[in-house]
Amino acid sequence: MNDDSNFSSSKRKYLSSKLAANFQLGNHLFELVSIVGIARVLHRTPVFFIENAEYMKDLEETNETFPGVIDQFLIFNGRVPWNIEETVFHPRCCIYEDPRVLLHITDDHIHLSGTLYQSYKYFDGMRTEILGWLRKPKRQYFGLPVSDKTTHITCVHTRRGDFLAAGFQASDSHFIREAVKYIEKKASHSTFGWWLGYVSKYNKVYYMDMRVHYVGALSFGDINIHDYYPPNWTPLKFSTDNRTIVVGDN
Incomplete structure (x- = not known):
């Protein structure tokens, strides 16, 4: 984890965004993986600011299942510095906006106004790498059926x-x-x-x-x-x- 002094003295260029930190894991993954993809298009380093307890929970939940996602970020314990203005981008949850519209911005740090980033296009072509970011869970789920050589267990997730x-x-x-x-x-x-x-x-x-x-x-x-x-x-x-x-x- 980094502090603000390291952040302000670096010569790298950065990208961060508002986050829907009070949402659930699926939303966190969309946001963070998309920010990584956008940062790569812009040749910037993605940054995660731990602004409050909800952001910390977002970070911890994601790191438990997709630690490779968090590894892509510089983590700062605190709010976005006051002198970094918010850049309007991705105003609607599930409609892609081409990140190349931001290439003209020369500021050291871009902080985006969008949240959710629910479009695969932000990380299109990264699936093989993203699969490598998964971690086998340490938690044991006792009492659940297990597939064997003669039986395949299919788990269905639905939301009601x-x-x-x-x-x-x-x-x-x-x-x-x-x-x-x-x-x-x-x-x-x-x-x-x-x-x-x-x-x-x-x-x-x-x-x-x-x-x-x-x-x-x-x-x-x-x-x-x-x-x-x-x-x-x-x-x-x-x-x-x-x-x-x-x-x-x-």
């Missing part, structure tokens, strides 16, 4: 609680059962589900088509599905009978 409260379409038991019959893995709309798909062994991912099942979020203009989902992932949706699953964009 806050989605239902917000009026979003959430996966129900019928959809999940039918989807699992067709595919080996299924990721939900949540950012945690997105990352489960991204780091999956064969990167063969199916997801519920937002254009059918998540219209509310699209209507706000904050999501471009072509920025959010990699092009090799396959959308799923129900047909008009609400029972048959349609695969792909047909």
Whole structure:
């Protein structure tokens, strides 16, 4: 961990951003991995400021599962220095903005105003490296079924609680059962589900088509599905009978 004196005396150029530090792990991963990708485009060093207890929790949770992400950052215990102005960038959570628009800025430190950065395009081409940032968990989960030579255990992650409260379409038991019959893995709309798909062994991912099942979020203009989902992932949706699953964009 560094202090402000080391930061101010360095001749390197830096990049940092506001963070949605009170959000969950999937959001943290999007933010931090994207900042690394943006920093590389701009030839800058990514910086993480521990502004308060929530930022510390963000740092610790990410480091537990993706320590290689945190290794990419210079860590400073404190707030962003008062003399660093905020640069407006990435105003909408899930719509990509080309970082090259920032190349003209010559300031030693750029601090971005955006949060969430939910687009794979910020770290496109980095998947092999990102997989190397994972760590096998030390925590033991007793009582869970384990795959063996004759049985393969498939774990399904889905998100319902806050989605239902917000009026979003959430996966129900019928959809999940039918989807699992067709595919080996299924990721939900949540950012945690997105990352489960991204780091999956064969990167063969199916997801519920937002254009059918998540219209509310699209209507706000904050999501471009072509920025959010990699092009090799396959959308799923129900047909008009609400029972048959349609695969792909047909």
